[in-house]
Amino acid sequence: MWHCQGVTRPAPVPGAVRQGSLRELNLAVVLGRIAAAPRPPSRADVAASTGLTRATVSAVVDDLIAGRLVAESEPAPRAGAGRPARGLVLAGSGPAGLGLEINVDYLAACVVDLAGEVRHHTVRRADLRPVSPADALARLVTLAAEARADAEGQGLTLAGVALAVPGLVGDAGLVRLAPNLGWRDVAVPELLAGHPPLAGPVPGVPPLVVDNEANLAAVGELHADPTGPASFLHVSGEVGIGAGIVLDGALFRGVRGWSGEIGHIPVQPQGRPCRCGGRGCLEQYAGQEAVLAAAGLDRADLPADTAAARLADLAAAGHPAALAALAEAGQALGVAVAGVVNLLDLDTVVLGGGYALLTPWLRPAVLAEVSRRVLTAGWAPVTVRPSTLGPEAAVVGAAGSVVRRIVAEPVGWLTRQG
Amino acid sequence: MWHCQGVTRPAPVPGAVRQGSLRELNLAVVLGRIAAAPRPPSRADVAASTGLTRATVSAVVDDLIAGRLVAESEPAPRAGAGRPARGLVLAGSGPAGLGLEINVDYLAACVVDLAGEVRHHTVRRADLRPVSPADALARLVTLAAEARADAEGQGLTLAGVALAVPGLVGDAGLVRLAPNLGWRDVAVPELLAGHPPLAGPVPGVPPLVVDNEANLAAVGELHADPTGPASFLHVSGEVGIGAGIVLDGALFRGVRGWSGEIGHIPVQPQGRPCRCGGRGCLEQYAGQEAVLAAAGLDRADLPADTAAARLADLAAAGHPAALAALAEAGQALGVAVAGVVNLLDLDTVVLGGGYALLTPWLRPAVLAEVSRRVLTAGWAPVTVRPSTLGPEAAVVGAAGSVVRRIVAEPVGWLTRQG
DNA sequence: GCTATTTGTTCAGTGGTTGAATTATTTGGC
DNA sequence: GCCAAATAATTCAACCACTGAACAAATAGC
Numbered sequence: 001m002w003h004c005q006g007v008t009r010p011a012p013v014p015g016a017v018r019q020g021s022l023r024e025l026n027l028a029v030v031l032g033r034i035a036a037a038p039r040p041p042s043r044a045d046v047a048a049s050t051g052l053t054r055a056t057v058s059a060v061v062d063d064l065i066a067g068r069l070v071a072e073s074e075p076a077p078r079a080g081a082g083r084p085a086r087g088l089v090l091a092g093s094g095p096a097g098l099g100l101e102i103n104v105d106y107l108a109a110c111v112v113d114l115a116g117e118v119r120h121h122t123v124r125r126a127d128l129r130p131v132s133p134a135d136a137l138a139r140l141v142t143l144a145a146e147a148r149a150d151a152e153g154q155g156l157t158l159a160g161v162a163l164a165v166p167g168l169v170g171d172a173g174l175v176r177l178a179p180n181l182g183w184r185d186v187a188v189p190e191l192l193a194g195h196p197p198l199a200g201p202v203p204g205v206p207p208l209v210v211d212n213e214a215n216l217a218a219v220g221e222l223h224a225d226p227t228g229p230a231s232f233l234h235v236s237g238e239v240g241i242g243a244g245i246v247l248d249g250a251l252f253r254g255v256r257g258w259s260g261e262i263g264h265i266p267v268q269p270q271g272r273p274c275r276c277g278g279r280g281c282l283e284q285y286a287g288q289e290a291v292l293a294a295a296g297l298d299r300a301d302l303p304a305d306t307a308a309a310r311l312a313d314l315a316a317a318g319h320p321a322a323l324a325a326l327a328e329a330g331q332a333l334g335v336a337v338a339g340v341v342n343l344l345d346l347d348t349v350v351l352g353g354g355y356a357l358l359t360p361w362l363r364p365a366v367l368a369e370v371s372r373r374v375l376t377a378g379w380a381p382v383t384v385r386p387s388t389l390g391p392e393a394a395v396v397g398a399a400g401s402v403v404r405r406i407v408a409e410p411v412g413w414l415t416r417q418g
Numbered sequence: 419m420w421h422c423q424g425v426t427r428p429a430p431v432p433g434a435v436r437q438g439s440l441r442e443l444n445l446a447v448v449l450g451r452i453a454a455a456p457r458p459p460s461r462a463d464v465a466a467s468t469g470l471t472r473a474t475v476s477a478v479v480d481d482l483i484a485g486r487l488v489a490e491s492e493p494a495p496r497a498g499a500g501r502p503a504r505g506l507v508l509a510g511s512g513p514a515g516l517g518l519e520i521n522v523d524y525l526a527a528c529v530v531d532l533a534g535e536v537r538h539h540t541v542r543r544a545d546l547r548p549v550s551p552a553d554a555l556a557r558l559v560t561l562a563a564e565a566r567a568d569a570e571g572q573g574l575t576l577a578g579v580a581l582a583v584p585g586l587v588g589d590a591g592l593v594r595l596a597p598n599l600g601w602r603d604v605a606v607p608e609l610l611a612g613h614p615p616l617a618g619p620v621p622g623v624p625p626l627v628v629d630n631e632a633n634l635a636a637v638g639e640l641h642a643d644p645t646g647p648a649s650f651l652h653v654s655g656e657v658g659i660g661a662g663i664v665l666d667g668a669l670f671r672g673v674r675g676w677s678g679e680i681g682h683i684p685v686q687p688q689g690r691p692c693r694c695g696g697r698g699c700l701e702q703y704a705g706q707e708a709v710l711a712a713a714g715l716d717r718a719d720l721p722a723d724t725a726a727a728r729l730a731d732l733a734a735a736g737h738p739a740a741l742a743a744l745a746e747a748g749q750a751l752g753v754a755v756a757g758v759v760n761l762l763d764l765d766t767v768v769l770g771g772g773y774a775l776l777t778p779w780l781r782p783a784v785l786a787e788v789s790r791r792v793l794t795a796g797w798a799p800v801t802v803r804p805s806t807l808g809p810e811a812a813v814v815g816a817a818g819s820v821v822r823r824i825v826a827e828p829v830g831w832l833t834r835q836g
Numbered sequence: 837g838c839t840a841t842t843t844g845t846t847c848a849g850t851g852g853t854t855g856a857a858t859t860a861t862t863t864g865g866c
Numbered sequence: 867g868c869c870a871a872a873t874a875a876t877t878c879a880a881c882c883a884c885t886g887a888a889c890a891a892a893t894a895g896c
Contacts, residue, residue, distance in 0.1 A: 016468035017443040019853045019882060025435040044843055050434035056884055058844060082842025083892040168794060176797065231673055243761070247670070254763020255649055258794045261760040266753055270688055278791045335684055339757060342679040343661070345672025373696045376586060376676045379594065437851060437884045462874055474853055476875065499863035500873025
């Protein structure tokens with residue numbers, strides 16, 4: 001049963017707390033603490049950090065272990081007297097998320113378990129621009145079936161699927177526009193209706209979520225560094241430029257899920273005309289094509305996904321045109337980022353996608369513009385750093401978004417178990 | 419006891435649910451429903467909309483009535499058989515919030531009750547630029563004491579104070595920079611330490627909150643129209659240009675509370691230099707001084723708070739320079755707003771402060787830029803409308819932010835009552 | 837071996853919700 | 867005018883999950 005819906009926040013108005021919600025909420029709280037802890041915590045640790053009684057935590061943990069969400073790990077070596085604690089970790093053999101990605105020149109699939117470990121990862125290169133959406137999705141299903149088989153072989157159960165696409169996604173998985181793929185109004189769930197479902201129904205977890213790659217890449221980055229900042233801007237530099245906004249540990253999606261369209265912020269209003277109708281948009285100065293052209297490289301010469309690596313090589317070798325192109329791109333990016341930081345008061349900007357490799361050359365100009373234009377930069381510095389996942393952030397984030405949902409609302413999975 | 423802290427979200431990680439939290443949460447849920455309902459709901463209505471039992475709702479409502487947070491209203495005339503319902507409304511004689519504002523040429527105080535009604539409102543005009551911060555605050559305390567006396571005469575109890583200032587506010591009420599007042603690093607709580615406290619201590623409600631006027635104006639607008647959108651951008655056009663961002667019914671403050679600095683978004687990078695160090699900032703084209711200059715008016719001729727009214731008069735009379743100045747300002751504002759809408763995917767923009775009166779002339783240019791530059795505008799139109807509160811939004815919002823907090827967490831007030 | 841110490845479990849007690857039954861109050865039909 | 871139907875609000879025994887204290891388990895140090 002393919003069925004799709006956008007990721008929406010649980011409930012803006014916190015619902016009423018009924019008798020049973022109490023346990024439901026505490027299951028989520030305890031599981032969340034286990035997930036967020038830097039080291040496997042004991043039941044007593046969880047009790048201390050949540051304020052619950054040890055008795056309650058024990059009861060809740062029993063439920064979580066019975067539902068294959070938590071496992072006991074080896075006792076962590078700890079100094080001092082007393083009965084040794086049994087560490088609690090997220091189960092490596094329970095539910096898992098399947099992440100898929102369609103991009104201009106590759107397809108990807110990836111499985112992430114509850115603990116956030118990548119348990120399977122495949123990338124298949126192919127130019128998908130000449131391929132019809134139906135065919136592209138059919139190929140993706142093949143990849144997904146392999147991933148599923150691998151996951152089940154490892155004792156995992158797929159609980160949901162998330163698909164990253166480089167475009168605007170509307171309600172019910174409708175891809176409104178994916179310019180670089182040449183897609184327009186593609187109803188992904190309908191095209192997948194003929195294929196067997198990849199993930200069993202789990203209450204509270206939508207079987208298929210379709211989302212923008214920039215959004216999911218930001219989620220991936222959030223996952224990759226659990227101790228990192230809870231709010232940041234993740235900028236993906238590909239052919240287009242997209243951003244994912246993470247606020248207080250949650251992706252901010254906007255009213256209709258179309259947040260993060262940063263590519264058309266004006267950075268040179270009297271500048272080059274842009275296909276969007278404006279002038280001097282960021283994309284015209286920091287988009288992949290613009291940077292390649294400025295560096296004197298022809299896009300046709302090299303596959304899109306190696307463009308960033310090629311630029312990085314040239315820059316590292318001191319190629320003057322490449323250095324100049326990157327400096328100009330960084331300056332344009334800095335103007336846009338400064339606007340975002342002024343608006344949202346963020347203290348961390350992550351450069352992802354193609355920008356990850358190029359950060360050493362982009363960063364100085366970005367920082368210069370930010371410190372020049374952000375009034376508060378003097379009191380609170382802004383960190384600009386490369387993404388830790390790089391181009392894989394979107395698939396990993398897609399898979400991670402599935403398990404993240406289970407961690408946030410474990411009761412759905414637990415009821416499914418019977 | 420003057421003591422201050424910034425408004426922070428309740429808790430990013432929802433805390434553990436203890437035995438007693440159950441009632442605590444349901445008090446908030448029931449009170450929230452009563453506050454949000456378009457008409458006074460009955461206990462049965464609240465039970466139906468929350469999913470709680472009528473028995474539970476009755477018990478919770480009894481607590482709320484005993485704590486002077488809710489009152490029973492006249493039975494709403496209703497068709498059909500059955501025992502008539504008793505309507506529940508927020509009490510008009512319980513806790514209230516005191517809002518204060520210091521601005522360039524006036525001081526203001528205002529009292530808002532739980533229901534959001536403005537029960538007291540004073541504005542005192544005076545040029546405060548030559549006045550020292552200590553003296554300005556002393557005058558404000560006089561105004562506040564009058565407001566308090568009036569409120570208590572009406573049976574209200576002040577539960578907290580919020581102060582709006584036109585500048586950047588750091589931790590602990592420190593005004594880092596208020597350029598138009600000429601303030602820098604003014605520790606408001608310290609300067610108020612010699613004066614008697616204006617609001618009694620209520621658990622969970624900080625006695626004094628100092629915040630940016632643009633932020634509080636957005637809160638005021640959110641309050642003024644409970645049926646309005648839950649997410650919007652509120653742009654205040656004064657000497658500077660500030661914005662308040664409301665997401666999902668809550669003010670978004672950023673990591674350090676400095677969100678909304680929209681005045682220095684570049685709209686003409688090769689344009690006029692700005693005091694911020696950049697070039698062609700929005701403020702240089704849509705700020706009050708710029709618009710007045712472009713319209714051929716001298717700022718010294720008229721008090722700042724009547725500048726907008728004067729411009730509106732001229733525009734209504736067809737004055738060519740004024741119309742041209744407003745069109746240019748609207749265009750610049752549109753460029754900036756388009757960037758914000760692209761980034762955050764908002765569907766509503768409220769023009770407040772001085773812009774409220776000028777909306778008829780600004781709106782066309784703003785909409786034109788938005789529909790030109792926002793890729794998704796074709797699928798989902800953006801509404802641009804004037805603020806309903808106008809220049810009073812900040813004081814009203816300040817007072818409203820106090821009662822809002824009580825509605826969100828009524829248990830603090832209730833325990834105070836003994 | 838004994839004590840101090842910490843973890844995890846057991847169990848009676850309690851607070852708050854639940855659901856059904858009951859009371860209260862009105863409309864509408866005969 | 868009286869009774870049935872309908873809806874609102876309250877009462878009360880039952881139940882669920884958390885609480886707190888006591889207890890068992892397991893280790894380090896002396």
